[in-house]
Amino acid sequence: MAATEQTRAGVFNALGAYFMWGLAPLYFKLIDHISAGEILLHRVVWSCLLLFILVFAINKYRQFFSILLQPKVLFTLLATSLLLASNWFIFIWAINNNYMLDASLGYYINPLFNVALGMIFLGERLRKWQKFAVGLALLGVAVQVVTLGSLPVISLALAASFSVYGLLRKKLAIDTFVALLVESLLMLPIALGYWLFFLNSSTSNMFNNTVELNTLFVMAGVITTAPLLCFTAAAKRLTLSALGFFQYIGPSLMFLLATFVYLEPLAPAKLLTFGFIWTALLIFSVDSFKHTAKRTITK
Numbered sequence: 001m002a003a004t005e006q007t008r009a010g011v012f013n014a015l016g017a018y019f020m021w022g023l024a025p026l027y028f029k030l031i032d033h034i035s036a037g038e039i040l041l042h043r044v045v046w047s048c049l050l051l052f053i054l055v056f057a058i059n060k061y062r063q064f065f066s067i068l069l070q071p072k073v074l075f076t077l078l079a080t081s082l083l084l085a086s087n088w089f090i091f092i093w094a095i096n097n098n099y100m101l102d103a104s105l106g107y108y109i110n111p112l113f114n115v116a117l118g119m120i121f122l123g124e125r126l127r128k129w130q131k132f133a134v135g136l137a138l139l140g141v142a143v144q145v146v147t148l149g150s151l152p153v154i155s156l157a158l159a160a161s162f163s164v165y166g167l168l169r170k171k172l173a174i175d176t177f178v179a180l181l182v183e184s185l186l187m188l189p190i191a192l193g194y195w196l197f198f199l200n201s202s203t204s205n206m207f208n209n210t211v212e213l214n215t216l217f218v219m220a221g222v223i224t225t226a227p228l229l230c231f232t233a234a235a236k237r238l239t240l241s242a243l244g245f246f247q248y249i250g251p252s253l254m255f256l257l258a259t260f261v262y263l264e265p266l267a268p269a270k271l272l273t274f275g276f277i278w279t280a281l282l283i284f285s286v287d288s289f290k291h292t293a294k295r296t297i298t299k
């Protein structure tokens with residue numbers, strides 16, 4: 001495939017991934033009468049099944065079995081699986097309890113959290129404008145604390161859990177789908193145990209549900225794996241800096257859905273916080289683009 005075609009395919013896959021992530025709240029709103037815990041267990045169970053089929057279909061099963069014989073890797077993946085499960089639960093709960101704006105803010109903050117963690121744990125140095133961008137983001141959070149009297153807990157929890165997850169996963173040279181399959185398998189006993197012994201709802205027995213509801217439950221696995229397929233395909237064809245520009249599509253779609261479709265109230269203080277974060281991300285993105293372009297010219 002020619003370079004231009006590779007790039008074009010990468011762009012379409014990146015758009016597909018981030019559009020699916022951004023529109024995922026539409027799916028969760030369809031089952032917002034179901035508890036977040038019950039939705040989460042279905043997400044784990046059906047993701048596990050789909051990923052198992054996928055890993056064997058793309059001949060990654062040797063790497064999968066080799067990981068099962070590495071206790072240190074499994075221990076790290078256990079930690080990442082708990083972080084991922086926490087992130088999924090918080091996101092589902094936020095969407096289904098009308099905190100989509102907070103979820104959107106969390107994924108806007110996430111790239112800046114990644115930068116901070118890279119500086120703290122990986123010894124990465126921030127350039128002048130990067131420091132300014134992180135400072136603006138902190139100021140945006142402080143504005144909400146002062147004006148509303150509370151931290152944006154949901155936003156910070158989503159950003160922190162996913163950033164730490166990314167930091168731990170960065171240290172593992174494992175195929176994305178294989179790692180996610182192992183993580184899902186590690187979550188599976190907890191999900192099944194909750195389903196069989198603790199869940200007591202009118203929808204817990206799938207034999208008593210409508211076909212439509214059971215289809216929605218199974219779709220939780222597709223919602224997890226489909227954007228990941230597109231993202232992985234995009235990552236193979238685009239540079240990380242190019243891919244980074246697409247990451248704001250997801251939270252932007254969530255923001256639009258929350259504001260114009262689900263009519264969540266957007267308090268002036270919260271809008272001001274968004275303004276600080278948007279400005280910070282703009283500065284950060286422009287600085288990254290200039291730095292990447294400069295490095296390309298000097299090569």
